[in-house]
Amino acid sequence: MDRLAELQQLIADFAKVERVPQLADTGRPENDVEHSYGLAITCWFLHDKIAPELNLLKILQYSLSHDLVEIYAGDTFAFGEDKAFIESKEARERDAITTLRKTLPDFPQVVDYSEGYMDKIDEEAKFVKAIDKILPLLMIELKEGKAYWDRYNITIAALEENKKPILISDAVAPYYKKNI
Numbered sequence: 001m002d003r004l005a006e007l008q009q010l011i012a013d014f015a016k017v018e019r020v021p022q023l024a025d026t027g028r029p030e031n032d033v034e035h036s037y038g039l040a041i042t043c044w045f046l047h048d049k050i051a052p053e054l055n056l057l058k059i060l061q062y063s064l065s066h067d068l069v070e071i072y073a074g075d076t077f078a079f080g081e082d083k084a085f086i087e088s089k090e091a092r093e094r095d096a097i098t099t100l101r102k103t104l105p106d107f108p109q110v111v112d113y114s115e116g117y118m119d120k121i122d123e124e125a126k127f128v129k130a131i132d133k134i135l136p137l138l139m140i141e142l143k144e145g146k147a148y149w150d151r152y153n154i155t156i157a158a159l160e161e162n163k164k165p166i167l168i169s170d171a172v173a174p175y176y177k178k179n180i
Contacts, residue, residue: 003106010071010103017070020077020152024142032067032075035135039063043131051127051171058113058124065113066128069096078162079152093118120168130169133162134176 015033023030030038040063047056067075073092080086097118100111117125140148149159166176 007104007107013071014068017067017075019075019136020080021136021139021148022143024139030139032070036064036067039066039128039132039135042135043128046131050175051123051169054124054127054171058122059128061109061113062117062125062128065110066117066132068100068110068114069093069118072096072099079154079158123170126169127171130166130172130176133166134172137163 011033014036015031017032018029019031019035021030022028023034040060043059043063044056047054047059069092073089073096076086076089076092078086097111097115100114101108104111116122117128120126120129144151148154163176167173
């Protein structure tokens with residue numbers, strides 16, 4: 001029971017990580033638990049429609065664990081003003097993997113999936129990464145749209161550069177190319 005309580009605290013700490021985009025029309029930022037759950041549901045929804053050949057269980061495992069590193073590394077807003085923080089993202093997240101392995105020695109699979117997502121080790125990880133890059137666009141459009149892009153001085157060119165990982169997924173890339 002103590003380990004379950006510790007796991008619940010870790011999940012609560014995960015929910016404390018706030019992202020920049022608002023959660024649709026709630027008037028507040030989305031947190032990492034909400035984002036990860038939303039990503040999992042969205043990937044599940046899309047699986048049968050555009051990538052039935054992929055392993056759904058792996059997709060869900062990647063989705064639920066993909067941002068766990070942010071408990072220790074923090075969320076990195078790609079368009080933020082702190083360039084040093086943005087540039088340190090990879091190192092901070094690799095350090096977080098090490099910390100997660102120490103924190104969750106009896107749950108190595110969740111850390112393996114978080115790291116596998118970072119490394120985009122298979123088509124399922126690439127699929128999740130691509131959908132993960134699309135979701136903020138949808139959340140922003142549901143709430144703020146152009147006002148968001150203007151507030152952060154995000155140009156179309158910068159946005160397209162940031163969204164290039166969408167193209168790594170053979171299943172998702174055709175839909176993204178079709179709508180840009």
